[in-house]
Amino acid sequence: GAVVSQHPSWVICKSGTSVKIECRSLDFQATTMFWYRQFPKQSLMLMATSNEGSKATYEQGVEKDKFLINHASLTLSTLTVTSAHPEDSSFYICSARTGTNSPLHFGNGTRLTVT
Amino acid sequence: QKEVEQNSGPLSVPEGAIASLNCTYSDRGSQSFFWYRQYSGKSPELIMFIYSNGDKEDGRFTAQLNKASQYVSLLIRDSQPSDSATYLCAVISDAGGTSYGKLTFGQGTILTVHP
Numbered sequence: 299g300a301v302v303s304q305h306p307s308w309v310i311c312k313s314g315t316s317v318k319i320e321c322r323s324l325d326f327q328a329t330t331m332f333w334y335r336q337f338p339k340q341s342l343m344l345m346a347t348s349n350e351g352s353k354a355t356y357e358q359g360v361e362k363d364k365f366l367i368n369h370a371s372l373t374l375s376t377l378t379v380t381s382a383h384p385e386d387s388s389f390y391i392c393s394a395r396t397g398t399n400s401p402l403h404f405g406n407g408t409r410l411t412v413t
Numbered sequence: 414q415k416e417v418e419q420n421s422g423p424l425s426v427p428e429g430a431i432a433s434l435n436c437t438y439s440d441r442g443s444q445s446f447f448w449y450r451q452y453s454g455k456s457p458e459l460i461m462f463i464y465s466n467g468d469k470e471d472g473r474f475t476a477q478l479n480k481a482s483q484y485v486s487l488l489i490r491d492s493q494p495s496d497s498a499t500y501l502c503a504v505i506s507d508a509g510g511t512s513y514g515k516l517t518f519g520q521g522t523i524l525t526v527h528p
Contacts (some may be wrong), residue, residue, distance in 0.1 A: 344515065399505055402447070
């Protein structure tokens with residue numbers, strides 16, 4: 299149980315374009331999902347907390363207008379990287395859990411390369 | 414002081430030995446503690462979670478929690494080369510407000526098990 303599916307697993311895009319990443323909880327409902335970013339040889343950094351039916355909560359230093367998050371249903375959250383630049387190239391990972399203090403279950407991640 | 418600190422390693426142990434991974438945390442009110450394993454280029458996978466003081470065993474893995482010392486550890490018995498990965502300690506803050514339920518990761522410990 300507690301499977302999180304993320305799509306796509308990798309994407310290459312040109313600078314200035316936008317990229318949408320989907321995160322789905324397959325066998326449970328997730329009122330809250332979390333988006334992380336990981337640069338090479340660094341740990342996971344929380345970008346934002348996605349709340350179903352309301353605005354996302356962004357961590358300090360994360361531009362909400364650049365990283366658009368939509369959590370339209372209890373099983374789907376999307377992250378859109380708008381006007382992507384090479385410095386946005388990273389490993390983006392979504393996660394969800396069944397309860398407030400339950401373990402986080404991660405999607406397989408999306409490797410974004412902006413050329 | 415970082416919220417969650419791990420000995421960054423790298424830690425190298427011979428096959429069959431016990432690997433000991435350590436983690437300290439700063440928020441004394443934290444209640445939930447997790448260990449994740451991350452292979453290179455992959456997303457984290459849950460290894461263990463522990464909520465109460467003491468030891469929790471699952472197969473070759475034992476998590477140990479000491480809330481008074483704000484310390485959590487992971488022991489891997491009979492280490493195998495396939496255990497070679499980065500191990501992430503994660504803590505759910507009990508700070509309340511927007512931080513409630515937020516999972517904070519340590520920087521990770523790289524473990525290498527050599528044949």
